[in-house]
Amino acid sequence: MVMPEVREAGLASYLASKGVSRRTFLKFCGGVAAAIGLSSTMGPKVAEALEIGSATGKLIPVVWIEAGSCSGCTESLAQAVEPDVATLVLDYLSLNYSETLSAAAGHSLEKAKEETIEAGGYILIYEGAVMTGWDGNALMVADEKGTDALIHAASNALAVISAGSCAVDGGWCAAHPNPAGAMGVQKFLKQNGIATPVINLPSCPVNPEHIVEVVMNFVLTGQLPKLNSNNEPELSFGQLIHENCPRRGHFENGEFVYEFGSDEERKGYCLYAMGCKGPQTYSNCPVVRWNGKASWCVEAGAPCIGCASCNPRSSRNNWVNNNAPFLQRFHDMHVGSTNFQPTTLAIAVTGIAGVAIAAHGFGMKFAGRTKGGAPIETESDWSKKQPKAAEAPEVVEDVQEGGDE
Amino acid sequence: MAHLAHYKEAHPLPFVITHWINAICMFCLIISGLFIHYPAIPSIMGLCRGLHMVCAFVILINLFARVIMAFFIKSAQYGGTREGLDRDIKNYLPSKGNKHQFLPWIKYYLFLKKDHPKGTKYGSPQKLSYAGIPFLLLFMGFTGFALWGPTCDWGIFVWFTNLVGGIMNVRIIHFFMMWVFIIFTGLHMYLALIEGPAQVAIMFKHKEHGGMIMDPETKEIIGEDLDPSDPDAKRYFN
Known part of the structure; x- marks a missing residue:
């Protein structure tokens, strides 16, 4: 001014x-x-x-x-x-x-x-x-x-x-x-x-x-x-918030907040399970703090939402898209207007694979392959289709004639 | 008896040991990784973090040892024989014995083909997936070190983190990769088991099992070895 x-x-x-x-x-x-x-x-x-x-x-x-x-x-x-x-x-x-x-x-x-x-x-x-x-x-x-x-x-x-x-x-x-x-x-x-x-x-x-x-x-x-x-x-942005966090001792001790309003929260335990983004956000917030060095988010009891994440090359991967919903450990993925957690997708795909394997197992039983398995073929499908020397003498002759010239 | 005999030559002892190490490490990595992702049992968080890193190093060192050994240790290239040994690495490369057998294998698994395809010890899809696993493990290790405090600020990991758009995305890739390994392990166990329990016995207990004998020269079934553990039994190749 x-x-x-x-x-x-x-x-x-x-x-x-x-x-x-x-x-x-x-x-x-x-x-x-x-x-x-x-x-x-x-x-x-x-x-x-x-x-x-x-x-x-x-x-x-x-x-x-x-x-x-x-x-x-x-x-x-x-x-x-x-x-x-x-x-x-x-x-x-x-x-x-x-x-x-x-x-x-x-x-x-x-x-x-x-x-x-x-x-x-x-x-x-x-x-x-x-x-x-x-x-x-x-x-x-x-x-x-x-x-x-x-x-x-x-x-x-x-x-x-x-x-x-x-x-x-x-x-x-x-x-x-x-x-x-x-x-x-x-x-x-x-x-x-x-x-x-x-x-x-x-x-x-x-x-x-x-x-x-x-x-x-x-x-x-x-x-x-x-x-x-x-x-x-x-x-300023060379160290993770996690590295300087005043609640780090609780993290190391395995003392976590799982719910707001709980006894763990009152004791000032680590907010990792509440989706704290401190372990993946580079900033010296715990050192410089905010509002005239009065306090900062984690000290005030809120999990870090990773607002200091930095992706200058890609706004698609900026801190909001990468960190929301803030109380989850992962960000949401989008297909059209549907949002879902990576965990949901992974469990769904693995579930489908599991069901497919189980269905295949019934197929094996139905096909009678379970008792000793299917017999091993004597000849591969490909070699069956190849002209045999005895069945196709003309081909062999052609080659020999070519060689003579 | 439709199965081939299972001999130690197919899976020499060093490979049985590396397989054991892989199995144990993979189990520990998945369990500890899940607890690191979300500390459902708070008191074991520190244990899981330590175990995760120990197993990560062990499985990667084991991977290098296994790949190096594959170039020096000879193993049987075909099932049902003690003959025709060659460098183990050839088990993971295309071979003449499997020529044009990829599609028949897929057809067999989809019940579109009645007979079990013949060929080398490992079928074509099996060769492909086993050859891919080392690369998946290396990539898994790479994403892991891009997340691990002591290494995440190394140039190459910073480059990768920036490429995929931040640590969160590296974590999600690492997480999805875990499910790839879970699905692979499930499929691997299933496909090994449907080939018969003898596969499991030779791989884990290094216990031989009788079955049909194959001549690695002609690839023909030439006999049967009912009890490979009986030294007095009449054996074809002895």
Whole structure:
């Protein structure tokens, strides 16, 4: 949000005006340093970079575009009731355009966006799925197709941050049957031949700590963080939730919740049997946690639904399609509009095979093959059909004549 | 007596042992795998996880040992004889003795053909399925290691996981593969049993059984060996 009168007062006084002490700010900077792979003693350096940047206006501007989204990621960042340090820093320093958060609206805001894009050197944060349905008419903003706006803004950006699962791989918008043709930013840009690097920050909504981490990495080192094969920051999405889960001890001990409202749930046992997707979801949720490090899903008693699953190549395999129904250990499979569990299919096919074998057994009895079995043929069906030397002397003669010539 | 005699030459002892290891591991893998998928008995979860990995390694090492041995150990290529031994691997490759016998075998199983097809020790569909099992096991192991914590971040497993669209889909493939093995095992047991209980005796107990004798040269039935365990009995090839 652009607030010039606050900007002039400097970062320190802005934070102070929001009730953030210098100590809290430095603690946050230490956390940022650790999150981007530096020693947390680098915290003061991070603070310095932020303060110098804010004073000289040299920080990288951020353009935040919303597409097929519920604005949940913006909400996550804005934390309406009590903004945390991450939100304030990001908001104050560099957020030049945001449809939801900007005080301005209409033509003047679109003009500010256009100027930032023309100037280049910004990071584009994209929230929500790319809506490609009906030739891009599924989403129109300011008389422009959402797809065109993305191509325009992404072409000139230093990097695109796909904020939240919808931007990563279509998320909810791309859930079966996906009539609006929703897809992730990375796949869309690749299809349109735009080489701007994409950083995927899955989870629903995006965790603001992850955004600050990437932006600060850029500010301090001028480089993107180290990415994995899904273009996610390796430090944040390199370990399974299961690996850092506070309930892991119960998993190892074989103590599981089988029913909500049960004694096991009250004891805080492992939610594996309730369909927890922690063992297959890469994210540092248990470490960074949510809502200003207050808590996170599993700690709050809900099984992980795998919202940080990341499949930027295929929106068909995004976290919603891959993980729903959330309380089952497997996702549903679809044939037409019929949904069923893989277990049902497997048992049905195996049952049919079993019935076929049993029926064959009765057939064997009926055919009289059970007592000593059927007699072994003296000659195979194929060799019976072959002309025998004695029965077909002409053929043999022909061959011999040919050989003589 | 329509059955051929069953001699140890058809299934040398090393292959009886690898078959036992396969059977035990497969049973343990299926049971422990089901409990890992859903911890119906919570207290045995840790046991199942350990057992699953131990059996996975044992069955894969056993697979490599079995395939390597197939190139060196000789076994009978035809049933009902102690003669005509050749490298075991040839049992799983097309052979002259089975020429054009694939369809007759299918017809026989579908009751469209009255007589039992003749040919090598293993019929054509049998050769095909046994030759496929090592590849299925390797693929099963591959999907398993793509799911196992210590190996799932290796490049090739990450590549495969991304290819099929995530860990969930790898799990479902691994799960479906288990049912393929269950169906194979059921079919295998049934088809072995309808050829007679002597098959089971030689494979599990390594106990020989009398029956008709076949000349591996002419592929003709040339006699009967009623009691192969009796050293004084008149034997055709001795």
